[in-house]
Amino acid sequence: MATTATVHKTSWWSGGKSPFNVEYGKLMMWYFLMSDTFTFGALLISYGTIRFSQNYWPNPGDVFNTFPGAGEANLPLAFVSLMTFILIMSSVTMVLAVHAGHQGNKKGVVKWLAWTIVGGLAFLSCQAWEWTHLLTGEHPTLINGQIKLLAQTMSHNPWGHLVEGSAVADALKNTSPDVLAKLVYEHNQSMSMAQLTAMPADQLAKMVNVAKLHVHEAGPVGFGGFFYGITGFHGFHVFSGVVINIVMLVMTTKGVFERRGHYLMIEKAGLYWHFVDLVWVFVFLCFYLI
Template identity: 70%
Template structure:
């Protein structure tokens, strides 16, 4: 095995020093991240396994097409691109913080850490909005011969195949008036829901039928579980990364690293933060792109 690998005439493996010229804390951090890569890898591979075992899987372009304050505009992948850029930029600011640390530049470390924390919080905010939107959204779904308004939860998935248009007419008749009112509002925003509920079922159905109502069927339940499970686990990592960075900021402010003589701790926090970004690259791939 690699025993006499020599670089610059240094016998790296001969003992009495680190074979990698790296202090143990950083070695540990790297190997921890590798084991964490297996945790995330297992999640994403499980997602792939279930997806491959299904005849149908929702199209991400239809699932992720909303944007805050954009109403019902169809903007596939727009919001998640914003999230991705936030994370990339926060990774860049973390690189700069680590670099400032190498130079012993306290003010620089403080400034770039602050930006990184801000980026992390923004990402978490975006994720919170996306979750909230997906859970509370109301998608017309054909279930048991009637139309239901479903959001994406861990137990129901409204992203199945499009419903057979021939069945929708009967389904509308079986549907409650208040749901019909919401459906009518979805296809035509000119009349508010509060007025629509006073209308008769027949006139509501007539309004709906004039327009193009998108009705789906329930899709694979596992989709929601994996989406919330994996993005949640990633979000938890972002959250803990933010906490770590805040601790680093406080320690910098209190001159802990100054007294210690080095900012190596920031470097380890940085590794963790980049890893969070790295994982997101793959989550982005698995859920949003393919």
């Protein structure tokens, strides 16, 4: 009886083999990613909770409408589309690296892994530009009856309700000459900033191109914290993914996996990298699309 049991009962849980038919490290990577899903889920859900508790939330098309080198052109969501494309593309090159690993094709692994690293670095560079642009931008915002120039920071949001025409006219009367000079200069560079700042405020106020000027009220402060917190945490994941991929690339070129006989490590690094892409799907959804 005992002998028949050992021969015929291929119980997955009786030891001797992996019950999930998967290598230990890979399984643990999956469970790590599951826990990371909870972390990102908690962050995004807290963002959602605050957003749902507000009467007004900025329109992503107004916030993310610039493209490097395009100046003042209004291009909503264009840059973030590029970032999304880069990340999807790097996911493809990663899966091709994993595939080359399955075939024991060292050259293929090196090639696709290198492209994945390039994609990751490109994404990080895009994010650096996007953050810098948001943090240093100067957006006319109506505060206490006057116009101030605000950036998108952790403590300010310049994308509240759009202010109606007559209120803008009133606010311009109270606005400081420095801000007025900048507002004039933004749409009319016929005079230098030095010339403009020397002019009296009431004259400057008349020179402001009100038709092109979009003055907003201050928006919900929580926007900045959640945006930088969550995209920053995702960016940190991309960064660590790039570091992991570089380590994998060095190990591959040194022939570590070749000697080991399998490229399972590439597969695990790949899981992490795809997860980064997966999280971006939801960051993209929550901050840029809806």
